[in-house]
Amino acid sequence: MKGNVAVIGAGLVGAVAGLSLAHEGYNVTIFELRADPRLADTEDKNLRSINLAVSNRGIRTLRMIDPQMAERVLADVLPMKGRMIHDLKGNQAEQLYGLYGDAIYSIDRGVLNENLLHEIELFDEAKNEGSIQTKFEHKLVNMDFGNDNDEHSPVELTFRRKNSNDDVHLKFDMVIGADGAHSITRAFLGKKVRMDYSSQYIDKCYVELYIPPSDDPSNKFSISPNHLHIWPRVDFMLIALPNTDGSFTSTFFGPWKLTESLRTEEQISSFFSDQFPDAVNLIGEKSLVRAFQNNPKGSLLQVTCSPYHFKGKCIIIGDAAHSMVPFYGQGMNCGFEDVRVLTELLKKYKHVSEDAFEAFTETRHKDLLAILSLALANYHEMSAKVTSNLYKLRKATDGFLHKLLGDHWLPLYTMVSFRDDIPYHEALEIEANQHRLVSIFGGVTILSASVAILYGLKRGLKI
Ligand code: FAD
Structure with a gap:
């Protein structure tokens, strides 16, 4: 056993973080303020039903934890291979996402969350070093980070339980805050470290x-x-x-x-x-x-902050660390990617959580800023640009160059949604360079055409 971990929040990212750490040999307890969603009545479920698009970054994390688990969790997805644009008259026009049948996958958020909770129950402690359990109706109300001078002193968490006047106090080696955009873990962390924060x-x-x-x-x-x-x-x-x-x-x-x-x-x-x-x-x-x-x-709330951690004791991930607008369909996918990055860093630093958390804050921040800005810009793309001829021309150019040059020319949407090996900030930089090249090429083409026309006119008309 590598240590006792508390995960705050049994939403999509908290459940995946818990599963990943349990597979790595940690003793995980997930605390969730709400009741078990599997026990909620159907009317309540329908009201909260939101569809999500799962794409490669999210899928990669699920496969990293357990490929068979990924298959079970994503059994009910429907592939969406492109956008279908509906105009005012009801005409429909298809815009494919990729050249090679690439798709993002639609799944009901409630179904996905329940599938993940089910996987927690299926977790076989006999086959794995770690363990995992979930405590519903436990609301985190206080965090005491212990003795600052003793890196091994545990973090004491206080939970308020529904229908009980007695708070529960529990000690953990490590706390992962996955408690969403209004995260209380982030608030406690902010009292401990000099956190830059904006919402x-x-x-x-x-x-x-x-x-x-x-x-x-x-x-x-x-x-x-x-x-x-x-x-x-x-x-x-x-x-x-x-x-x-x-x-x-x-x-x-x-x-x-x-x-x-x-x-x-x-x-x-x-x-x-x-x-x-x-x-x-x-x-x-x-x-x-x-x-x-x-x-x-x-x-719709956008949150940025940094650092994401305090020593090796606490770290925030998912919407708690980077709530973004939903227009790139990346909020959850990016949260799942946080889990992969964090798990890989823990392994890389031989489970010395302070080193792993430090590296997470250092390497992840630029990627999170990049996806936040991409998500915001994509509202304009979805609501307006998709109908512009210039946008369609740029898409066609990107497609043509991608076909011609393969990985040397990648459309932005492909890098973000279909590739899981290009960090978000690199995707943004590559796109900026490609955009510059297209603009220069476009400018040179227009200039050459104008010169050719003028020359032709001059000769033809003997000016
Ligand atoms: P949450 O889902 O907010 O979960 C946090 C959990 O913590 C909750 O269960 C909460 O009850 C619990 N909690 C909070 N406080 C406490 C406490 N004090 N104690 C204990 N528990 C606590 N993302 C995509 O990738 N693709 C999409 O297509 C997509 N579409 C979206 C469409 C819409 C309309 C919206 C609003 C979002 C969309 N997103 C999408 C974003 C995605 O929903 C979020 O990024 C994702 O749900 C974040 O998961 P999370 O686990 O970090 O946070």
């Missing part, structure tokens, strides 16, 4: 909507199940991701002022009929109005 609410609100399966017995999907559907309208947009039962989870993103101005049945109906007529037919007008009025309106 920013983006002026976009999101509302979940639902496209039911089709009535057609020969095809349960009313639109293509192998695309991420987008209705881009610049300031706002609608997207839809497929579910295996033929339904789609659709999400409206728009500025808060606009979203909150749509209150009455007439306002909602007329806005959606004007902007997304084909989506109204798919969702059903009455269901759409009901969902828009009653479903929670979510805010």
Whole structure:
């Protein structure tokens, strides 16, 4: 046994972190403030159902932990090989993500979380050195980092339990904070280290909507199940991701002022009929109005901080360390990648957690800043650029050069979503260089063409 580890949060990243460390021989306890989601009633589950796109970085981490586990956990995914753009008239146009059938994979967040919790139960202590258990309805309320001068002094955690007046106090060698964007672990860490921290609410609100399966017995999907559907309208947009039962989870993103101005049945109906007529037919007008009025309106928060750790005692990962807007579909994938990077560093530094945590903060920060900026920029790409001819030309150029030059020319989306070996900050740098080359080439081409035309005119017209 390599030490006792507390993971705070049994969300997607906390569950994966717990599994990874248990496979490495640690004695892991995961604490979660909520009840076990597998016991929540169906209505509650439906309300919180959000689809996620899993891509290569996330899949690589699951495979690193256990390839068979990865297969079981991702058994219910649907591949999405590109975007399907819906215009105002309801016409659809496909934009493939990659040249070689590359896909990102749609999965229900609730299903994924439950699959991971199930894997925790399947963990076989007889076959592995480590162990893992989960404590639900345990809310972290205090952290005492112990004696500063003694690196081996344990961290004492205090948990408040539902329906109990007695707090629980427990000691651990190491604490992993995976408690989401509003992380309390981060707050305690911030009292201990000189942490740079910034948070920013983006002026976009999101509302979940639902496209039911089709009535057609020969095809349960009313639109293509192998695309991420987008209705881009610049300031706002609608997207839809497929579910295996033929339904789609659709999400409206728009500025808060606009979203909150749509209150009455007439306002909602007329806005959606004007902007997304084909989506109204798919969702059903009455269901759409009901969902828009009653479903929670979510805010989008971006968080950056550094360092991510205190000595070898505590580290934060996932949304706790880098909450990002969802437009690149990387929040969870990046959180899973945190787990891989951290696990590899622990192995590299022979499980001296202080060295591994130090290296994590040093190497990971630039990647996290890079993906945060990419995620923010991708709203503009999804909601507006996808319809511009210049964007389509750049995509076509990228595709052509990628086919011609292979790995020497990689489109940005390919580097971020389909490659798991190019750190985010390198992907950003490579793209900046490629963009510069395309601009220079474009400029030179236009200049040469202009010179040729002028020369031709001069000779032809004998000016
Ligand atoms: P969370 O999922 O927030 O989990 C944190 C857990 O900690 C929770 O269970 C919480 O109850 C628990 N907790 C909090 N405080 C305490 C405490 N004091 N004590 C004990 N437990 C505590 N990412 C992708 O990769 N692909 C996508 O397609 C994608 N789409 C998205 C779409 C939307 C609309 C949104 C909002 C996000 C999307 N994301 C996507 C991002 C993704 O959902 C998050 O990055 C991911 O869920 C973060 O996981 P986490 O485990 O770090 O945090």
